[in-house]
Structures are given as C-alpha cells and as structure tokens.
Amino acid sequence: MQFEVKALKPADGVTLLALEAGSEAEARRQAQGRGYSVLRVRVRRRAAFFGRRAFPLVLFSQELVALTDAGLPLVEALQTLAEKHKEPHVQPVFARLLAELFQGRPLSRALQACPEAFPPLYVETVRASERTGDLAGAIGRFVSYETQMQSVRATLVTASIYPALLIAVGGLVTFFLVGYIVPKFSAIYGDLGREQPLPSQILMHVGRFVGDNGILLAILMAAAAGGLVAMFSRPQLRGWLFAQCERLPGLGERIRVFQLARFYRTAGMLLQGGVPLVTALNMVGGLLDARMRLRLDQAVREVREGKALSDVMESHGLTTAIASRLLRVGERTGDMGGMMDRIATFHDAEIAQSVTHFTRLFEPILMVVIGLVIGVIVLALYMPIFDLAGSLQ
Numbered sequence: 431m432q433f434e435v436k437a438l439k440p441a442d443g444v445t446l447l448a449l450e451a452g453s454e455a456e457a458r459r460q461a462q463g464r465g466y467s468v469l470r471v472r473v474r475r476r477a478a479f480f481g482r483r484a485f486p487l488v489l490f491s492q493e494l495v496a497l498t499d500a501g502l503p504l505v506e507a508l509q510t511l512a513e514k515h516k517e518p519h520v521q522p523v524f525a526r527l528l529a530e531l532f533q534g535r536p537l538s539r540a541l542q543a544c545p546e547a548f549p550p551l552y553v554e555t556v557r558a559s560e561r562t563g564d565l566a567g568a569i570g571r572f573v574s575y576e577t578q579m580q581s582v583r584a585t586l587v588t589a590s591i592y593p594a595l596l597i598a599v600g601g602l603v604t605f606f607l608v609g610y611i612v613p614k615f616s617a618i619y620g621d622l623g624r625e626q627p628l629p630s631q632i633l634m635h636v637g638r639f640v641g642d643n644g645i646l647l648a649i650l651m652a653a654a655a656g657g658l659v660a661m662f663s664r665p666q667l668r669g670w671l672f673a674q675c676e677r678l679p680g681l682g683e684r685i686r687v688f689q690l691a692r693f694y695r696t697a698g699m700l701l702q703g704g705v706p707l708v709t710a711l712n713m714v715g716g717l718l719d720a721r722m723r724l725r726l727d728q729a730v731r732e733v734r735e736g737k738a739l740s741d742v743m744e745s746h747g748l749t750t751a752i753a754s755r756l757l758r759v760g761e762r763t764g765d766m767g768g769m770m771d772r773i774a775t776f777h778d779a780e781i782a783q784s785v786t787h788f789t790r791l792f793e794p795i796l797m798v799v800i801g802l803v804i805g806v807i808v809l810a811l812y813m814p815i816f817d818l819a820g821s822l823q
Contacts, residue, residue, distance in 0.1 A: 433472065434447070434471075435470070436471075437461050437466035437467060437469055438466065438469055439464075439467070447466070447550060454471050458471050460715075464712070485546070485547035486520070487576070488573055488577070490515075492573060494508070494511065494569065495569050495570055497510060498565065498566055504531070504537060505531055508531070509528065511524065512524035512525070512528065523544050523546075523547045526543055526544050527540045527541070527543075527544065536557075536560055537560065537565070538553055538554075538557035541553045551572070554703075554705055554709075555571070555572050555699070555700065555703040558700070558704035558705045559703060562704045571702055571703055572699065575695060575696070575699040578695065579692070582778055582781070582782075585781075589789045592793060593789070593796055600804070603804060604804060604807065607804065607807050607808075607811075608633075608640050609637070609640040609641050609644050611637075612633055612637025612640075612807075613637050613638055613641035615811055616634040616637055626813070630810050630813045630814050633811065673719070686722075687780065688777075689717065689718050690748065690753065691774045691777035691778050692774070693718055694753065694771070694773040694774045695770070695778075696713075696714040697710045697714045697770050698768065698773075701766055702771070707733065707766065708733060711730050711733070722747075725747060725748060726746070726748060729745075739766070740754055740760075740761055743757060744757075752777075753773045753777075756769045756770075756772055757769060757770075
C-alpha cells in the first residue's frame with residue numbers, strides 16, 4: 431500500500447514523500463528513518479481505472495537523458511519536453527518541476543515535489559547522482575531497472591493469461607449447459623414418464639434450479655467477485671494469504687526467491703547510484719512481506735554495528751546459496767551494487783524458467799479437468815437416452 435507522507439527536514443523544508451509500506455505506522459517509521467519529522471500520513475489514492483493516466487516515467491527519463499547528452503542545460507531540456515508533451519495530465523508535472531528549479535532548488539527536490547509522478551526510488555537515485563555529477567548514468571540505471579522489472583511482470587502476466595481464459599471459457603460453457611441445455615432436456619424427459627438414472631436426476635434438479643434462478647445466481651457471483659477484490663485490496667489479508675502460500679512445498683520457496691530478486695535488484699540499483707548501503711536497505715524493505723521486513727530490520731541494525739552484510743543476510747534467511755557467495759564477492763571487490771544486480775539477474779532467469787515449466791504442466795491438466803467436467807455433464811444428460819435405447823432393444 432502506498433502512503434503520502436508530509437514531512438519536515440531542515441535541509442529540504444516541508445516535502446511530500448510517497449512511501450510503500452504495510453501500515454501507516456510503518457510509513458511513519460520509514461520517513462523518520464530518513465531523518466524527517468512527520469507532519470501527516472495518509473493513504474495515497476490511486477487514479478480510477480478510467481481516470482487520469484499515469485506519468486510516462488520511462489519515456490520521460492529516456493528523453494531527458496538524450497537531451498542532456500546532446501548538450502542542453504537541464505532547465506532547457508525540461509522546457510523542451512514540456513513543449514513536446516501536451517497531455518493534460520503531464521503539463522502540471524512539468525510546470526511544477528520548472529517552478530521548483532527556477533526557485534533554485536536541485537532536481538531531486540523538484541522531483542520530490544511531484545510524488546504522483548516520481549517514486550521515491552527515482553528521487554533518491556537522482557539525489558545520489560547530484561553528489562557524483564552523473565545524472566545521465568543514474569537515470570539510465572533506473573530506466574534499465576524499470577525495464578527489467580516490467581519484463582518480469584510481463585512474464586508472469588503472460589503466463590497467467592491462457593489459464594485464465596481456459597477457466598473463464600470452461601466456466602461459461604458449463605453454466606450454459608447447466609442453466610440452458612439441461613432444463614430443455616429435463617422437460618423432454620419429464621414427458622416420457624420414465625425413471626431416470628441417479629446422475630441424470632441430480633443433473634436435472636441442478637439444471638432446473640440454475641434455470642429458475644439464473645439472474646439471481648449471476649448477481650450473487652458478481653457480488654462475490656467484487657467482495658473478493660475488496661478483500662484482496664486489504665494489505666492484512668494479502669499478507670496472510672502470502673504467508674499461507676509460502677508454507678506450500680515448492681511454491682513457498684519460489685515466492686521467497688521472487689521477493690529477494692526484486693529486493694536485490696532495487697538495492698543494487700540504488701547502491702550503483704551512490705546511495706549509502708543502510709539507506710538503500712531501508713528504502714527497499716517495502717518490497718518484502720511483513721515477516722521478511724522484520725528480519726531485514728534486524729539485519730540493518732547489525733550492519734550498523736559493523737557486521738559483514740553477507741553474514742548478516744545469511745543468518746536472517748535473506749539470501750540463497752548463490753546470493754550468499756556473490757555478496758561475499760561484492761565485499762571483497764567493493765562492487766556490492768553490481769553483485770546485487772547479478773543476484774537479481776540470476777534469480778529472474780530461475781523464476782522465468784519455473785514459470786515456463788509450471789505453465790507447460792498446468793495448462794494440459796487444466797484442459798483435462800475442464801474436459802472431464804463438461805464430459806460428465808454431457809454423459810449424465812444423455813444417459814436416459816441410452817437407457818431408453820437399451821430397453822427398446
């Protein structure tokens with residue numbers, strides 16, 4: 431869940447922060463951990479499905495890097511982009527950015543004034559680049575990070591589309607057979623005056639009930655679907671379901687690896703941009719579930735005490751066998767950000783392979799199950815006809 435935090439920092443003044451956290455108290459702790467005095471915390475409202483469109487962050491970043499690399503000053507580059515993007519939902523963002531820059535504030539502060547367009551990771555990446563003087567490189571790393579995260583999400587979405595279509599089509603066909611075809615056959619069989627086999631009797635009763643109450647059942651199913659969506663929007667319920675899934679053999683480890691891959695990729699991107707280690711770990715804690723966040727908090731405290739990151743992460747169960755070894759390599763070479771990015775790349779490939787294997791196995795099984803359900807309905811539907819033909823012979 432995203433929270434909008436109004437906070438005060440002597441160096442920056444009053445600012446708005448967009449934080450990802452499981453609760454209001456956790457968002458408050460994250461802001462205080464960055465040195466802010468919290469003035470207000472509230473849930474960040476998202477745009478409606480048919481409401482305002484999102485700010486094109488990746489395209490904006492690519493165009494900004496291209497213009498600054500061509501030699502344009504930052505303000506002139508932003509003015510050029512403001513002239514190019516005429517969309518109503520984009521113009522206020524450019525106006526606010528330019529107003530902040532004209533007041534002499536740094537780019538990171540200007541970006542922070544637009545939390546609806548620029549996430550905290552983006553702002554921190556730019557703030558770190560202002561210390562190193564490598565703005566184009568920092569934004570380029572964020573674009574690469576966002577592209578990789580979109581690729582992982584696209585893999586998961588693509589893998590779920592075909593099974594979802596199979597379930598939807600199978601459910602509609604079953605509902606049509608039971609709610610429309612079965613009552614027609616039931617009226618015909620009732621006129622014959624013959625006793626029907628037990629499976630057919632059960633099917634006819636179900637068909638008559640569905641046919642008589644079809645509209646009511648459709649309303650109930652729609653209400654149930656809406657209720658499920660509302661329930662899953664609650665972070666507490668999602669966390670509980672997540673914890674139950676993690677207990678399943680095989681699936682739990684895959685979920686843990688997926689969380690760790692996102693965690694290490696984001697932390698690696700921040701470290702490569704010049705963000706301090708402890709700050710980066712605190713910032714990306716929201717990518718982990720509640721139990722792993724608690725372990726991460728303990729790990730961060732031990733890192734502050736001077737313990738090695740690889741030992742601390744391994745002792746708190748926040749690594750895999752590959753991650754532990756690569757973290758040790760990063761400590762020896764001083765390239766911890768690069769090693770974290772390698773960890774995420776390795777596990778992303780592992781997750782993609784697992785998703786491919788699962789879909790190859792799950793889709794045929796799902797087709798067989800749907801075929802069996804429809805086949806049983808059709809068989810029970812025609813059993814009286816087979817029984818009548820046998821009696822005539």
